[in-house]
Amino acid sequence: MGTNKKMPECPVEATLLLIGNKWKVLILRDLMNETMRFNELMRSVTGITQKVLTSQLRDMEKDGLLSRKIYPVIPPKVEYSLTNTGRSLKPILDTLATWGEEFKQNNIV
Numbered sequence: 140m141g142t143n144k145k146m147p148e149c150p151v152e153a154t155l156l157l158i159g160n161k162w163k164v165l166i167l168r169d170l171m172n173e174t175m176r177f178n179e180l181m182r183s184v185t186g187i188t189q190k191v192l193t194s195q196l197r198d199m200e201k202d203g204l205l206s207r208k209i210y211p212v213i214p215p216k217v218e219y220s221l222t223n224t225g226r227s228l229k230p231i232l233d234t235l236a237t238w239g240e241e242f243k244q245n246n247i248v
Contacts, residue, residue, distance in 0.1 A: 154231075157202050157204065158204075158228065160195075162184065162187055162191060162192070162195045163195055163198070163199060163204075164232070164235070165183075165184045165187075166180065166184060166192075166195060166196070166199065166205075167199075167204070167221070167225060167228055167232060168232055169183045169184060170205060170219060170220060170221045170225070171221065171226070171229055171232060173220075174218045174219065174220040175218065175219055175220075176216065176217065176218055176219070177192070177196075177217055177219070180192060180196075180219065196219060199225070203222055203224050203225075204221065204222060204224055204225035204228075205219050205220060205221050205222060205225050206219070206220055206221075206222050207219055208220070
């Protein structure tokens with residue numbers, strides 16, 4: 140991993156250090172099954188600003204969760220996809236989705 144972050148001893152804390160905000164989790168969700176361009180991610184991650192998306196993508200690339208491929212065309216074309224490390228988070232996201240669905244069904248206000 141290319142991160143300069145000091146990893147905590149607790150594995151849960153280490154995981155949260157890498158994906159512990161809603162934007163990173165939603166980016167992971169959207170890239171889990173496909174490669175996407177920046178504007179596609181802007182549309183799919185509702186509420187995120189361009190500045191925040193750029194920052195989150197850079198952090199995730201630095202941490203080895205996703206890769207960025209730049210095509211030498213005009214206008215520039217950049218695609219984002221998960222690395223094997225990023226894809227290894229799928230069971231965690233699946234569990235979050237299952238829990239969220241059950242919570243929604245049982246706690247309708």
